[in-house]
Amino acid sequence: MLSRYYSYLQFEDALKTILETLGQKSLSDIEIGKSVNGRSVYGIKLGTGKIKVLVWSQMHGNESSTTRALFKLFKSDSFNSLLKNISLYIIPILNPDGSEKWTRVNANNVDLNRDAIDLTQPESQILRSVFDDFAPDYCLNLHGQRTIFGSLDGDQPAQISFLAPAGDLEKTISQARLKSMQIINAIHGQLNNRVSGIIGRYSDDFNINCVGDYMTSKQVPTVLFEAGHSGDDYSRDQVTDLMYESLKIAFKTIQDSLVVNESNVVDAYNSIPHMSKAYVDVLVKNYRSVSGLQTLSVQYHEQVKEGVLYFVPILIGINREDVLNGHRVIDLNDFPHYNDDLIIEGNLEIRSKSLDIEIFY
Incomplete structure (x- = not known):
C-alpha cells in the first residue's frame, strides 16, 4: 500500500505490480505522454463494456488519496464485477512532476484544473486528447481537499465531498448533471452514516477553465470527488478507504444505468450540506x-x-x-x-x- 507521499519511482514500481496482477501491458506500452519534466503519464484501459468511463487522479500533485484508493480498487476481489458493463480508461497520476514535488501545480507552476480551455500544459493536452479520443459516457475527476472545510456552522468537518459541476453560467440541470447528481446521491445515501463529520457539497459556480465544468458543458456527466479530512487522519488512510468505497458505489450506479426522476434527484442532491472554510x-x-x-x-x-x-x-x-x-x-x-x-x-x-x-x- 502506498503511503500518503510516495516518489514517482515508487508509484511506477507499484503500478508495475498492479499491471501484472491485472494481466495488462508493461509501463512503456501504456505511456500516453510526458510531463513538463519528462516523466511518463500512464493510461490504463480495462473492461469491454458499452459504458465508457474516464477516470483521472492527481491532476493536483499533492492530492494522493484517490490514487491510493484506485490502487486498492485494482487489488479488490470485487473489481472485475464492477467492469461488467463498463470500459474504463484510468490515468492514475496526471501531474507526475507535482506529485514528486508535493505541489498542487505542475512544473510550470500552472494549476491544471484551470487550464481546460487554454491547454497551455502538456498534461492538460494529454487529458484533452484522451477525452476527445475515448469519448467517455462518464468522467470521474478525483481530488483531495485541504483540512479547512467543514459544515456551514463549523460543527463538523467535511471528510469527503462531491460536486456535479455546472455546464453553463445558468447552472442548467441538464441530463448530464442529473446523472452526476444521481451518482453522488448514491454515495451519500450509502456512506453518510460512515463518515466522521459530513459528506459535503461544493459550490457549482461555473468556470469554463475548470476541467469538470468544461466536460459537463460537452454534456458528459462528470463527478468531482474530494478526499477530505477529519480528526487526526493526517496519513489520510481513513479517507482513502472512503474514496475506495465511493468509487465502487459510483461504478455500480453507472453500471445499473437507472432512469432518473429529475425532481427527486435534484432534491436529494440539494439536501447534501454545503461547506465553508471554517x-x-x-x-x-x-x-x-x-x-x-x-x-x-x-x-x-x-x-x-x-x-x-x-x-x-x-x-x-x-x-x-x-x-x-x-x-x-x-x-x-x-x-x-x-x-x-x-x-x-x-x-x-x-x-x-x-x-x-x-x-x-
Missing part, C-alpha cells in the same frame, strides 16, 4: 498575551524533505472570526499541563511541547 488544524483558545486573551489559528504546512512528508505548524491568524472550529481544540483554561512554552518564530512557525504542537511526519 476549520483549522489546531485552535488554541484563551492564550494570554500582552494584548489580552487571544484565539490562535494553526495550520499544518506540508513539506517534503528527502522523501518524507512533514507537517509544520504555522500560525495563520489571531482572533479570526471566519474560523469556527479546529480538528483539535485546546482551551488553555482547561489545560492544566500547559507550561507556558508556546513559541512563535519570525516565520510564524509555532511550537509548544506541553501542548504537543510540533513538527511531525
